[in-house]
Amino acid sequence: MTPRINAGMTLAAVGMMLVMASVYRLPEWEQAVITQFGRPVGSAVTAAGLHLKVPFVQRVRRIDKRILNWDGYPNQIPTKDKKYIEVDTTARWRIVDPLLFIQTVQTEDGARRRLDGILDAITRDTISNHNLVEAVRNTNAILDQIKTRAEKLKKGEISPGDDEEITGEIEPVHVGREALSAIIIKRAAVELKQFGIELIDVQLRRIAYESSVEAKVYDRMTSERQRIAQRIRSVGQGERAKIQGKTNRDLLKIQSEAYRKAQSIKGAADAEAIAIYARAVSGDPQFYEFIRTLEAYKKAIPADTRMILSTDNKFLDLLRQK
Amino acid sequence: MRQIRHRRVGDKKATICIMAERWDDEEQPSSWSDEFRQRFEGRWPIPRQTVLGILGGLLAFAGVVSSAYTVEPEQEAVILRFGRYVSTEPPGLHFKLPFGIDSAIKVRTKVILQEEFGFRTKGTEGTRSAYDENFRQESMTLTGDLNVADVEWILQYQISDPQKYLFQARNVLTNIRDISQSIMRRVVGDRLVSDVLTVGRVEITEEAQRLTQEVLDRYNMGIRIVTIKLQDVNPPEPVKPAFNDVNRAKQEQEQAINQAEEQYNKIIPESEGKAEQTIQDAEGYATSLINRARGDAGRFTAMLQTYRSAPGATRTRLYLEAMEELYGRFKELTLIDPSIKGVLPIFGAPALKESPAPGGHP
Numbered sequence: 001m002t003p004r005i006n007a008g009m010t011l012a013a014v015g016m017m018l019v020m021a022s023v024y025r026l027p028e029w030e031q032a033v034i035t036q037f038g039r040p041v042g043s044a045v046t047a048a049g050l051h052l053k054v055p056f057v058q059r060v061r062r063i064d065k066r067i068l069n070w071d072g073y074p075n076q077i078p079t080k081d082k083k084y085i086e087v088d089t090t091a092r093w094r095i096v097d098p099l100l101f102i103q104t105v106q107t108e109d110g111a112r113r114r115l116d117g118i119l120d121a122i123t124r125d126t127i128s129n130h131n132l133v134e135a136v137r138n139t140n141a142i143l144d145q146i147k148t149r150a151e152k153l154k155k156g157e158i159s160p161g162d163d164e165e166i167t168g169e170i171e172p173v174h175v176g177r178e179a180l181s182a183i184i185i186k187r188a189a190v191e192l193k194q195f196g197i198e199l200i201d202v203q204l205r206r207i208a209y210e211s212s213v214e215a216k217v218y219d220r221m222t223s224e225r226q227r228i229a230q231r232i233r234s235v236g237q238g239e240r241a242k243i244q245g246k247t248n249r250d251l252l253k254i255q256s257e258a259y260r261k262a263q264s265i266k267g268a269a270d271a272e273a274i275a276i277y278a279r280a281v282s283g284d285p286q287f288y289e290f291i292r293t294l295e296a297y298k299k300a301i302p303a304d305t306r307m308i309l310s311t312d313n314k315f316l317d318l319l320r321q322k
Numbered sequence: 323m324r325q326i327r328h329r330r331v332g333d334k335k336a337t338i339c340i341m342a343e344r345w346d347d348e349e350q351p352s353s354w355s356d357e358f359r360q361r362f363e364g365r366w367p368i369p370r371q372t373v374l375g376i377l378g379g380l381l382a383f384a385g386v387v388s389s390a391y392t393v394e395p396e397q398e399a400v401i402l403r404f405g406r407y408v409s410t411e412p413p414g415l416h417f418k419l420p421f422g423i424d425s426a427i428k429v430r431t432k433v434i435l436q437e438e439f440g441f442r443t444k445g446t447e448g449t450r451s452a453y454d455e456n457f458r459q460e461s462m463t464l465t466g467d468l469n470v471a472d473v474e475w476i477l478q479y480q481i482s483d484p485q486k487y488l489f490q491a492r493n494v495l496t497n498i499r500d501i502s503q504s505i506m507r508r509v510v511g512d513r514l515v516s517d518v519l520t521v522g523r524v525e526i527t528e529e530a531q532r533l534t535q536e537v538l539d540r541y542n543m544g545i546r547i548v549t550i551k552l553q554d555v556n557p558p559e560p561v562k563p564a565f566n567d568v569n570r571a572k573q574e575q576e577q578a579i580n581q582a583e584e585q586y587n588k589i590i591p592e593s594e595g596k597a598e599q600t601i602q603d604a605e606g607y608a609t610s611l612i613n614r615a616r617g618d619a620g621r622f623t624a625m626l627q628t629y630r631s632a633p634g635a636t637r638t639r640l641y642l643e644a645m646e647e648l649y650g651r652f653k654e655l656t657l658i659d660p661s662i663k664g665v666l667p668i669f670g671a672p673a674l675k676e677s678p679a680p681g682g683h684p
Contacts, residue, residue, distance in 0.1 A: 027405035028489040049406035067491035067541055069500070090500040092491075092541065132468065136511040142466040145514070170467060177508050200541065203504035207511075208462050209470065218560040221469050221515075225564035229571035236575030243582035250586075251593045258597030262604030269608030273615035280619030283626050290637060291625065294644035304653035312660040315645045319657070 021055030031065040033098045034058050044098040063098045067200060068108070070115045076210055077124050079132040084213050087135070088206035089123050089184075091115065097196030104195045114195055119202065122187050126180055131171065135207050138177045143170060177204060389420040396432040398484050401425070410484055429484035434548050437499060439506070440474030441553065462558065463507055469515035470561075474553040475527075477502050477534070479545050486544030494543050502550070505534045515557070519565070523552050 026032055028048040034041045036058050045051055046065065053060065072089040079085060093115065095101045105111045127135055175183075181202050189199040209217050281288040311320050392415050393399045399411045401418055402425050411426075418424035440461025442454045463473045479498060481487045491497055509530045513522050531550040538545045557565040629636045649655065 025404040027402060028407050029492070030405075047406075048402075048404075050404040064492060066489065067497070067543075069493055069496050071496075071500075090504070092497065133466075136464045136468065137466050138508050138512050141512050142514060145517075177511060201537075203500055204507070205500055205503045206459065207464055207507065208459070209464070214470075215560075217468075217470060218558060221557070221561045222564040224469075225561065225568050229564070229568045232568065232571040232575050236571075236578040239575070240578040240582040243579065243586055247582070247586040247589050250590050254590070254593045254597045255600075258600040262600045265601065265604040265608050266611075269611045272608075273611045276612070276615040276619045280622045280626075283623060284629075287626060287629055287633075287637075288622060291622070291640065294640060297644060297648055301648060301651075303651040305651070306654040306656075307652045308656040308658065310660050311657050315642075315649070316657065320659075 018055055022052055023050055024053060024060045025050050026062075029064060029066045030062045031095070031098050033061045033063065033102050035061055035102075040099055040102065046098075061098075061102060063095050063101060064108070065095065065098075067092050067094050070112060070119065072116070072119060072123070074206070075120060075124060077127045079127060079135070080129055081131045083132045084210040085127075085132060085135070086206070086208045086210055087123060087127055087204060088208075089119060089202055090205045091119055091188075091202045092200040093192070094198045094200060095196055096198040100194070100196030105197075111195060111197060115192070115197075118188050118191050119184070122184050122191075123202070126184050126187075130175055130180065133171045133173055134175045135177055135180055135204060137173045140173050143172060146170065180204070385420040387420075388422070389417045389424075391416055391418065391426050393426075393428060396430050397428045398431045399426045399428050400484050400488055402427070407485060407489070427484075427488060429481055429487060431481045431484055434478050434480050437477045437479070437495070437502070438474075439476070439499075439503060440472070460503065463510045463518075465510055465515040465518055466512050467514050470558050471510065471515055471518045472554070472556045472558055473506065473510055473518065474555065475502075475506060475530075475550060476553060477550050478548040480548055481544060482546035483544030486542050488544075490542045490544065494545065497541065497543060498538070498545060501537050502530070502534050505537065506530050506550075509533065519555055519557065523555065527552055 024032070026045060026048050030048075031044055031046040032051070033044050034053055036054070041058060044063075070091040070093055072091070074086050074088040076084060077087050093111075095111075101111070105114055181204060184202045185199055188202065192199050208214075309316070391399065393411055393413045395413045397413060399416065401408045401411060403419065403423060405425075408424070416426075418426055440457050442457065444454045458472070461472050461474050463471050465471050477498065487494060506526075509526050510518055513526065518526065527550050531547055534550065535547045538547070556562065
């Protein structure tokens, strides 16, 4: 009995080893290629779970089946319009043909090197074949915006002081950022297919001016702002002048209208007074003249006047007849 | 048997003995184990069944320990059987198949996680957070008019589907960061720098959130973006003074307009009052003029009526009275007979100057 137990235990151990060697587990995020003495056998295993293989002879090469990242080294690329920019790209990729992948690039590191080569070159080509705006802007929405703003300005819905931005020419976009990405993806995907790699996307993560250009860009921004500030100030001065003009206009209008009214009131009064005098005087004009002249003498000739008179006048008649 | 061999083969005794011994050795295990058992059966106080029971118990305990698991309130657990997805379990105490047949991966699905772009929260100093702002590369963004803005933002997200989160992408966080940066640059790239800095903020966040979510959904990453919020958005440091100058210019503009309005408000109502005054004055003048005219006319008419009764006498009287008064106020009166000729030289130049109106005829 005792030897039999021992034998059973041994058998169990051996059996266990056999089972362990002929079974492998594949998690959801992996796929496997079975190799026999280094040569791939059958097609790739992609379903997760427990799988069988020939023990000891076959080996399991595990390969990730999730989306993987590629992070490009920031490149300095001149655009078509000769602007030097730094382009930082990232990509997402996936191993869709593990067999081909193992045969052509073997490891993820190997794949990354290929991705580096292919994506860098294609990104460089694509960027330098287009103007800078194509990599910055996606649409021409900005132009529409400027247009509507200009219309609003024309209609007077916004005051010229609020509008600071219409500065320089804004170049229209013909391709756009997304489309540039699409071009890169399309071209790179073809080349990566031969490695069993599916390229999911390429994102232009960062586009920045190169540091030497940056200073110039800042200078331009500064001068642009200065121009805008100047414009705002002069609009302010203009508005002030307008208001001052309006002030003067209103002032003169008010004053002249008052003058006109006053004059016409006075004129009417004068006319009426003349009529009143005329009516009264017409009774005896000579008498009026006589009285009025005497009154005028009294008023017009001041006291303490030094007078030289000829005796030849009516008042002095008696004086003369000596 | 041993003894027989010894007797028959004398010379070769030694060899045979060795062989025999070796044979004996191979027989040994059974006898050794018997011996072992006997020895222990004699001395071991615990019976064999108990030992087995304890072993079985240990095994069962290990089974329970490796099958029970707790999912914390903020978590969900993804259960894999031999690596294949089986189910997703909510918080609480759960059991799975033991000994590594099932494995549970716990994912913090309820927690809202935050990613920062252009800055990092370093920790807290007292009651406020301290930030590290030294991530210019992340935040410097080209705008649609090819200017540069320093855009900082945060992204808050939640793992909405742990299964997708675990199985779809190896490094979900890197993907989120890459995509968010790319999208933010795209959204900002379609706007003017002034809009980015001022009025466009809400619009930018909304669009960035929508587009980022779209991309993440396309890659099936099991991520739900809770919110994207713009933080500090500034012009680049060297350009700041110029931007501030624009703001100052706006202030000045407003000030200039306000001053002019003030001037207007000061001058116009006053002049309106003055105009009113002028008109009132004119009316006063009119009233007084007419009244005087009427008065004068009335007086004259009255005088005339009386005068008509004795015209000659009245006329003479009036004349003499007037002359009387008039001559009475002269300071100096020189009377010259008309027959005297060349009288002027008498007076000399100074006298002439003092009386500019000589020789009046009444």
